[in-house]
Amino acid sequence: MSDGLDAIELEIVRTQLAGVAEEMGDVLIRGAYSPNIAERRDCSTAIFAADGRLLAQAEHIPVHLGAMPDAVDAVRKRDPEPGDVFVLNDPYTGGTHLPDLTMVSPVVHGERIVAYAASRAHHADVGGMAPGSMPAGARDIFQEGLRIPPTRLVAGGEVRQDIEELVLANVRNPAERRADLRAQRAANDRGGERIADLLAEHGERLRSAFDAVIEYSRERVEGEIAALPDGRYEARDVLEGDGITDADVPIEVTVTIDGDAMDVDFAGTAEQVAGNVNAPLSVAKSAVYFVVRCVTDPDVPPNQGCYDPVTVSAPKGSLVNPEPPAAVVGGNVETSQRIADVVFAALGEAAPERVPAAGQGTMNNLVIGSPAFTYYETIGGGAGATATADGSDGIQVGMTNTENTPIEALEAAFPLRVEAYAIRRGSGGEGERDGGAGLRRSIRLEAEATVSLLTERRRHPPAGRAGGGDGATGQNRIDGERVPAKTTREVAAGTVVTILTPGGGGHGPPDGDAAGNTDSAASDDVGNG
Template sequence: MKTKETISDTMSKIKMDPVTLAILKGRLEQIADEMDATLFRSAFNPIIAEAHDASHGIYDAITGETLVQGKSGLPIFVGVMAFAVKAVIDKVARDGGLQDGDVYIFNDPYDGGTHLSDFRLVKPIYRNGEVFCYLASVGHWHDVGGNVPGNYNPEATECFQEGMLIPPVKLFSAGVLNTDIVDILSSNSRLPNSLYGDMNGQINALDLGKQRLNDLLDHYGEDNIKKALSLLKMRAERMMRDHLSALPNGTISVEDFLDNDGVNDVALKLAVDMTIKDEKLIIDFSRSSPACAGPVNISRSTTIAATYVALKHIFTDVPANAGVLQPVEFIIPEDSFLSVRAPKPVGGYTETILRLIDVLFQAFEHIAPERVNGCAYGTINALSIAGHRKNGSRWVMFSFFGGGHGGHPEGDGLNHGNAPISTATIPPLEILEAAYPVAFTQWALRPDSGGAGKHRGGLGAIYEIELLEKSATAFLFGERGKFPPPGVVDGGAGAVNKFYYDSDDDDAVNNKKSPPLVSKITGIKLRKGQRVRLETPGGGGYGKPADRPQHLIDNDIAQGYVSGENK
């Protein structure tokens, strides 16, 4: 209990009246929100403009820790940006020469988290000749080179097959744009115009952030803002420690699995030994699998960021800043697939961090059942169908598909939700049909896919797509084909991911096939009239199925959420 007293002591020494603090909290969060809004409005590519695959915040001048984050940024970015800023701070420490007006740019996933598509811009804010803090912007660019357009290459065995890798370099020196860097970036993308527009949107967001922050600093003074920032971080830390100290001490061991890495058909173990010690949380991933050949590895910073996302889903009231991770200690061996370095491929990082979040829900189930939910569908299901039209032009339909969320203390899981690491929506099927030569023959909830429980898991979906042109090829990058999303507190598991496609091959059964790696496959050949069918997992259940009231069971059957045949 020592630490708690220390924080409270420190907090009481920083004199700031609660009214000013409440106002400054709102103003600082708003600067990040305004940066988000600026980029969403000006980005060229729909992944940022429509799906909001971006994030902005204010970061500590020395440690790079997250001080303030926008409300609308992508959850996983909220966790990784501290590492991105730290990467720049380390680079400056090595090379020196940081000046007012500099902006660093990079996408190195091993130092800044996530994958190569995510470009980060980091800008120091100077006050009285010193760095007061950093502002940073991250956005998912449409194409960054590599073997496949869009950079989701399920067969990559090195990051060089996934795209260009840019270490932290100066995009601006003392306010002057380094056009050489822009030229290098542009010539390494299939979509240079989109890249240029997105990059400028990020530059504008940082400019606006700087202007707003300077206004605030002029009005309230550096000391007050500094005090407010440290108090806000300490508040989050204190809340987190309070939450942890309310839980029983002890170690919980949980493991879950990835089907395979897309290259070798061997399951990958994601194991956690989680220890609560008073108000400290020790998360040990030592028993997890070593680095693998295929692209489901992640870097250490991504592992920590994903843990942050899980903790924020469990302790939703703790403010989004570095204070959340302050009481958390990580043990991640260097040879783990959760701690890889270049050139190990990381393009499919989404699958691994979704599993990591599932594992943490399953761990907290044992000590805080009132805070957790059954696991969500647990896969991004990136499906691509591509071909050439009659006029020879190329088309690529690339999209992520949804599934069920887990049952939770308040009720049944949400049907057809988005991934816990994201807030992105799915494009309308009518837009997909208008843009590409396909017709959906089904776009429906998947009955019987929700895990049983007092509160049933939400339903996954069925997407069946027919090809309207002469020929096309398809690939899928999915997970949860062998290991279903578990329920919690005695709830049942959701249904596993299933994928079928029509095939003329001799080994097809009734002209249908499923991939040997269950939900990862490239090079599917389709001809006109043939279909692919994706049945996505539902969420895990919450609580004993026997505790489900009869009228809800009757309603599930009446509405067809449950067929009533085997269950």
């Protein structure tokens, strides 16, 4: 090993770097004010080398982490200096969607930048045409909220009050936003402190260890890809409309495996749409990287080396590589899920033992808000079964990894009451291994508010695999009325919003007749809810 680093020392440094990222996440979660970050943990933290390569990440949100390198690259182009902290959310300049605010801080040793600490957190509101900044009918990004290119929020160690005031003047609940931004700064500061500790311990050998950690992961992933059969694998799936029309929007992928390299091409995918399910290329790459980590050894240390053997391309102006000013808020949360589904499907022939049946394939985004409060939740559902295990019930799958908001925290923070929260029995697909069941969540509003829903798998069910049955589709209801998968409505106090989330697909033929669940197969008696 270069500079005297042996395998044991390298493993020590690797785990120390991972520990830095995890500690940053702990600081962010403990310091945040909003339930969305403090309870649901809708945030991610990571450490990068001075040249922008990912070194280590906390095990947080897949759609955040795979896209975060683009944010660091965008900041590096702005000539960061010691004492700076940059903030950004522009999906066309390193971001994902506007509610995800990213902070990037250079870590300095002497007068030289040696690393970057980065955090990304979903803020419950960043302005725009509807509370929660996730309007179903947005036709361009300007309707979705405040758009921030990489901007110095802190310069020379001092917060730029004019920039902070500009941001807070354009969001709802500015006191909550201020506290969450402060928590992100604290997380980045902790990352810088811990990298300084590692430099004091290891000296200049630490930078050699950066290279070695990345090379180790790259070699591991290259070996995993090389073990898959060479070939060209194709798949197709659809989104259920874009929030403006209900027309299916196709996503097509071709995965080519050649030796120890994998190429993922989205040629044939629909052109960008008028609604908000367009996904920036960084989001598409993040979904691809997630699938690659699932079908290779998930114990490989997650860093830039895992991504280097994989190339991702998509036509400019397409659904998964849109051009501004396309709306994108749903692309991050829903299209990312479908991208993961379609890449899994393409790799099903190459790695059949590692590819599960489809999970719920949606984040079931629910926003209830007003000028006074904003509640945001992604709701779990059924996981797809594998060849060796039933799918789990009521969990987050795919590109999200958040927790739920505990009922006690939700009711204490917002004028809302949870009337039902239960497993949706019978919603998982039947099979030799059954798919996981979805959830039912019913919430009564105690004040008038705007309700926004961005959901999927309400028309097309999550597919079973290897003869397994499909999972049940989901449903959205407002006072018992079934409403579209993507909708924004003004509602009165006393309204009940009910989300029935999809089940996961089954794996392998079930005993007896092979018949998957349908929309009516699950227990969906919700009365007026």
